[in-house]
Amino acid sequence: MDRNMNGNTESNDSRNMDIPVPCNDCRQNLQEYLDGTLEKKSSLQVFMHLQDCDGCKIEHDQLEGMFQMLENLQDHDVPEGFDDKILASVNYEGYRAMENLRRERIPVFLEEEYLPAFIRSTVTRLAGAGISAASLAVMSLTSMPEYSGVLTVSLIVGLVPELVVRLQSLSRRTVVALQSES
Ligand SMILES: [Zn+2]
Numbered sequence: 001m002d003r004n005m006n007g008n009t010e011s012n013d014s015r016n017m018d019i020p021v022p023c024n025d026c027r028q029n030l031q032e033y034l035d036g037t038l039e040k041k042s043s044l045q046v047f048m049h050l051q052d053c054d055g056c057k058i059e060h061d062q063l064e065g066m067f068q069m070l071e072n073l074q075d076h077d078v079p080e081g082f083d084d085k086i087l088a089s090v091n092y093e094g095y096r097a098m099e100n101l102r103r104e105r106i107p108v109f110l111e112e113e114y115l116p117a118f119i120r121s122t123v124t125r126l127a128g129a130g131i132s133a134a135s136l137a138v139m140s141l142t143s144m145p146e147y148s149g150v151l152t153v154s155l156i157v158g159l160v161p162e163l164v165v166r167l168q169s170l171s172r173r174t175v176v177a178l179q180s181e182s
Contacts, residue, residue, distance in 0.1 A: 021045045026056045030063055105179075110172040115164065125162045132158030 026049040032038040033046045050057050108114055118124055135155035139148065
């Protein structure tokens, strides 16, 4: 099997049984493979990969050894008051202090700065609205069907900056409102 410098197989396609799975896919699936919860096809792919790949085989053996060790650990009775001690050690004050920070988190694409400055600029938005208004005016004044396509396009394109900015700010307010509800 061909491997590149990272030890990965050349192919990224794991859907086809004939094409070998890359090491990354194999290693991601190892835990489920060992648990026996991996679906049949992927399981077979991992099995095949392990026959050829020493690196993944070592990882497989280590993981398997660790699972066996965990299984062999003897059960111990939990000491009295164990839960209380754990709970008492948790820093709830610190957690509560960060409440507002967590609430204010909004997706990065809804941050104002996510849009390029030229789209957000008032000049662009006004110019765009101007283009749309002018197109609309020309369309309503003239009856030249050969231009109506161009005019419709410029009408729509002119509205884009304003729409994008408004849509983003509406979404941002919605997200913030939903977060403060929960
Ligand atoms: Zn491998």
